[in-house]
Amino acid sequence: MSGRVLVTGGSGLLGSQTVRAFAEAGWAVTAPTHAEADLADPAALAALAAARPDLIVNCAAQRRPDRCEAETPALLALNVALPARLARLGVPLIHISTDYVFDGTAAPYETDARRRPLNAYGRQKAAAEEAVEALPHVLILRVPILFGPCRDWRDSAVTVLAANLVAAKGAAVRMDDLAIRRPTFTRDVARQLLALAPHAGRGLAGICHYSGAEPMTKFLMGLTMAPLIGCDPAQCVPDRTPPAVPRPYDCTLSTRRLAQVGLLIPPTPFAAALAGTL
Ligand code: STL
Numbered sequence: 001m002s003g004r005v006l007v008t009g010g011s012g013l014l015g016s017q018t019v020r021a022f023a024e025a026g027w028a029v030t031a032p033t034h035a036e037a038d039l040a041d042p043a044a045l046a047a048l049a050a051a052r053p054d055l056i057v058n059c060a061a062q063r064r065p066d067r068c069e070a071e072t073p074a075l076l077a078l079n080v081a082l083p084a085r086l087a088r089l090g091v092p093l094i095h096i097s098t099d100y101v102f103d104g105t106a107a108p109y110e111t112d113a114r115r116r117p118l119n120a121y122g123r124q125k126a127a128a129e130e131a132v133e134a135l136p137h138v139l140i141l142r143v144p145i146l147f148g149p150c151r152d153w154r155d156s157a158v159t160v161l162a163a164n165l166v167a168a169k170g171a172a173v174r175m176d177d178l179a180i181r182r183p184t185f186t187r188d189v190a191r192q193l194l195a196l197a198p199h200a201g202r203g204l205a206g207i208c209h210y211s212g213a214e215p216m217t218k219f220l221m222g223l224t225m226a227p228l229i230g231c232d233p234a235q236c237v238p239d240r241t242p243p244a245v246p247r248p249y250d251c252t253l254s255t256r257r258l259a260q261v262g263l264l265i266p267p268t269p270f271a272a273a274l275a276g277t278l
Contacts, residue, residue: 001197001198002025002026002027002028003027003028003053003054003055004027004028004030004051004052004053004054004055005022005027005028005029005030005053005054005055005056005057005197006030006031006048006051006053006055006056006057006091007019007022007029007030007031007056007057007059008031008032008039008056008057008058008059008060008082008086009058009059009060009061010029010031010032010033010059011031011033012059012060013146013147013148013150013155013156013186014059014096014143014146014148014186014189014190015031015057015059015060016149016150016186017148017149017186017187017189017190018057018059018189018190018193019031020190021187021190021191021193021194022057022190022193022194022197025194027197030048030051030053032048039060039077039078039082040074040077040078040081040082042085045085045086045089049089049091052091053091054091054092055091055092055093055094055197055200055201056086056089056091056092056093056094057093057094057096057193058082058083058086058093058094058095058096059096060078060082061078061079061096061125062075062078062079062121063098063121064121064157065100065119065120065121065122065245065247066245068119068120068121068124069119069120069121069245071120071124075124076124079121079124079125079128080124080127080128080131082128083095083128083131083132084128084131084132087131087132087135087137087138090137091137091201092137092138092139092200092201092202093132093135093137093138093139093200093201094138094139094140094141094193094196094197094200095128095129095132095138095139095140095141096141096142096143097125097128097129097140097141097142097143097207098121098122098125098142098143098144099142099143099144099145099211099248099251099252099253100117100118100119100121100122100125100248100251101115101116101117101122101125101126101129101142102115102116102117102122102248102251103116103117103118103248104118104179104247104248104249104250104251105248105249107180107250107251107252108252108253108254109209109251109252109253109254110209110254110256110257111142111206111207111208111209111254111256111257112207115129115130118246118247118248119245119246119247122248129207133206133207135205136201136205137200137201137205138200138201138205139196139199139200139201139204139205139206139207139208140206140207140208141189141192141193141196141207141208141209141210142207142208142209142210142253143184143189143209143210143211143253144181144182144183144184144211144212144251144252144253145157145158145181145182145183145184146158146183146184146185146186146189147159147183147184147185147186147273147274147277148185148186148187148273148277149186149187149276149277150277153278158183158221159225159277159278161173161175161218161221161222161225162225162228162229162231162278165222165225165226165229165231165235165236166229166231168235170231170232170235171235172235172236172237173222173235173236173237174237174238174239175217175218175219175221175222175236175237175238175239176217176218176219176239176243177217177218177219177220177238177239177240178217178239178240178242178243178249179217179218179243179247179248179249179250180215180216180217180249180250180252181215181216181217181218181221182211182212182213182214182215182216182252182253183212183214183216183221183270184210184211184212184267185212185267185268185270185273185277187268187273187276188210188212188265188267188268188273189210191265192210192258192263192264192265195263195265196208196263199261199263204261204263207257208257208258209253209254209255209256209257209258210253210255210258210264210265211252211253211255211267212267212270212273213267213269214269214270215250215252216270217238219236219237219238219239221270222235222236223236224270224271224274225274225278228274228275228278229278
């Protein structure tokens with residue numbers, strides 16, 4: 001299947017790879033920049049809908065938990081109001097959500113597990129899910145911590161470790177060795193979105209989970225990364241102090257539902273995906 005797709009957040013970490021994957025598969029992709037369309041403006045959304053897309057993929061969000069604590073009107077418009085407004089356009093919608101809707105105490109999480117966010121970011125994403133999850137033309141895809149090709153390694157909570165190692169010029173870099181994460185490659189998520197595209201709003205609705213397969217702490221990610229960027233793994237120092245801002249311990253997302261419907265894209269091994277990113 002191909003057709004017209006509108007990708008919001010198309011310049012971002014996930015959106016850029018989504019634009020690329022759909023374009024390569026022959027879709028006509030519209031991915032307006034902020035200057036081209038202010039997503040907080042309902043008139044701008046109506047203008048985008050007038051192009052009659054067959055599918056909308058909402059990758060637009062502020063997903064840095066620390067930047068979500070101050071709940072400004074602009075932030076809430078992006079993380080909470082936008083998904084509901086996009087759903088109201090009536091076009092099949094795949095909305096990207098997060099493992100941070102969970103508190104991290106009961107992994108692995110199935111798609112029907114109860115939401116229990118620990119921080120403002122998780123609460124915003126949970127509120128957005130609640131607004132759209134019952135609609136038959138909406139599919140929510142939850143993904144965990146992402147990494148992939150980007151302009152600046154600091155754009156991802158994974159590759160920022162590489163930036164920190166390089167900036168430290170051989171000195172020690174403390175890395176969290178408490179929280180369990182499954183770093184997930186944006187190119188895999190983009191391929192998963194492409195696989196879901198024909199089904200979203202056409203029989204497949206509700207919530208699906210996608211995730212990388214390898215559990216690790218930030219410390220272990222750093223150890224894997226160091227040799228790839230010419231750094232000494234001994235620079236990586238495990239940090240086991242609990243975080244000041246609450247963060248879930250282990251939000252592992254079960255991909256059982258996608259496997260059951262026969263649509264699960266096998267994730268690229270972490271080391272191979274990193275080698276294609278750094
Ligand atoms: C999520 C889920 C998750 C981690 C994050 C977001 C982290 C995002 C982030 C990005 C860049 C940073 C810091 C944090 O510099 O498991 O939705």
